[in-house]
Amino acid sequence: MKQLQGDMNCRLSKIELRNFKNTEYGIVEMPSFANKEYFSRSADILGIYGQNGSGKTAVVECISILKNLLEGKTLPANVKNYIAQTSETCQLRIWFTVEFNGEKSLLEYKVELGEISKEQTGIITEELFASEYSGKSFKRKKLIIGYSSEKGKSFVTPDKLYKDLVKLREESSVDMMVARRITQREGVSFIFGDDMNRVFELSKDVLGVYSGVIKALRDYAAYDLFVISNVRESHDHNICLIPVLSGAEDKKEESRKYFVPVDEPFVLEKSKFVFFENILEKMNTVICTIIPGLNIDIHSFGEQLMENGKEGVKVQLVSKRGDVTIPLKYESEGIIKIISLLNLLMCVYNNPFMCLVADELDAGIYEYLLGELLSVFRRGAKGQLLFTSHNLRALEMLDKTSVIFSTVNPENRYIRLKNVRNSNLRDIYLRSIILGGQDEEIYDETDAIEMGRAFRSAGKAVRSEEQN
Template identity: 35%
Template structure:
């Protein structure tokens, strides 16, 4: 059976946090679908890098409607730009399945409701990868105007019209997608052709399953050395499993078996990255959980030769590598993998990180999007895969111009920060004398 392959080709963000407008093009084509794309985002603190991670997180919640009850972000989070009422996102995909090759586009506008954000506009469109073909609507919503293909709701049968109205009301109330709402699934399967239905499945099932997002909340847990979220990227299982670093952990037997499989997978690479290091599982006892399921009390140990210590004794950087390694293994082996990591460089030795990304870029198969402050990576990644934030809210993401094959991207970026010369300013200049003055004034506050 042919493998379905879905990859992100373009991302457009408007009015999300401090991004008025920003777009990123991903160098992926139908000819190289099984070749990895590693996309790095760089820039000044607070300049919009994490907004891209947030956009993927919102997309994940929207397309998970068939299998998850995840709501859109709370209206209280104020992630819509302060001067705007709605945020807008457009994701372009390229899809290869058993039927053919397609360009697929998902556009959504979100507004703050009483509790959650909710979609005011949603549109899923596609076209075949054939010259001259135009985009065709699969499903669309604009306020109360709903349509499937080119058929508006008013032209549908009574039962179909009622189903659309009810689903739309639920989507607004619940803070979820209309297009990917579980109540609409059966109707879409009935009204769309096999080709069209397959495209929706490619997004809602195939891409959704392989989209894995590691954000600042995950990283913060590792930094506290309290909870370590293990990324799970196995053949048939995806997600996160939290592990308590402070005391022996207790998990259900099924979660324990999954985490044990992740450790087996991780150890195959870990000792190559950090020579001599392996993770051992110390199973302490079995016990009954509150829900009646059998649980396992255990502890992870760090083993280097004859030296065995609790895993929590390892550095933040090593814990970070262990936490994300399953996801990176997924990117290396699975062309459908789409892994998004905020602050990938946090606590990790820069030379090692450069080696890992070089290996994934040269020999991997999936997609990796990451933000970073570590400039070492600019020396090892291709210019076509590097995007930089600007000080212009209206044009947040650019690629550096005037790059030659012999250029060191790190030097080019630092020169652009110091001297400019790009289409947009990429660094809001700081004055050292003003910083010194601020420090002096701050030291006199208690005088």
């Protein structure tokens, strides 16, 4: 590989889960990768459908954990709950196609989570691989760097890498020991943590191009990969505000990324106020086409000194319909959901290297509107959108490779439907639920008569308790 110069273009390719929640094994490929269009710059949309409790949200949570690790952040406090009860560890893998300086490669990051002490669940091993693209296929993968917490094993691999880092700079030995301690104590990635990042910065001659690759993956996770989860600890009512990027703007400025609450006033730094107004102006251009007559505006309460001593403005987001203005928090859940995702969707539409992962995309959104949005993205978007949903309207709007289904079999959790010869994926899915015919069962059969009997039985039990 040549020396890395400038930005690295990166796209999500596939995800693999082993013993994660109720999934013993499952693999999810983005449509472009499944179609062998590895370095596509057009819309890459994937919907995940299936029965309640069949592993759809597990994919979103898996990507969320991997995003945290790639950013150098800590594992969630409840990470132990993600490991299947039938196993002591879980393994997550994620692949990215990357381009830089005319070179094309496939990067693979693999991490194994499990008990590292009696009181703590954390990272047992992690590895980063690269496979160069020959023009037709990917070459044999090469280990860039690995980490292990297991006793009796080198904690950094390959051994040559460790020796070369120490040979170039003796202090690297101490720095790597510190990084290992932090990984064990705080659940931070050894490879992508801040301490190893400093080692790589000071030892570029050893890693060569790969020191840039590691930094570029950190940047991708922080600025181009967004995960919106509906689990309890997520910030469901925050609007994520980032610029609509054309590719020429500097998207790596942390000051240009905001998470703004819709349910209460907040103080905005004066220097960022113009940027905030510009974002709302762009959002309103789209909002009026999705929800006719609606606009988002800012209500200012006046200047206020911020905690850091800088001048700020206390503001609240409001919605306007004609002459009527109300706080945005009083709008319906569906409208708040659309507005909360809108700026991210704008970025995905215009930036081929932006990826949005959203759980329950359809929640609160009118099904016809959902279908129209997905149709618009399928025809004209440049970026990547991965979502879970229960609303079958999307099956009428997306190609067969753009939808996967969760199955009843935990050992083969995700499949694409076979024998799809027409565009009506919805009919085929419903027929497969009733008649079967797929490689795996996609619905654990329920019986309406049994349901009714159970409800009646429960009602009798309640009445009996009341009489006693």
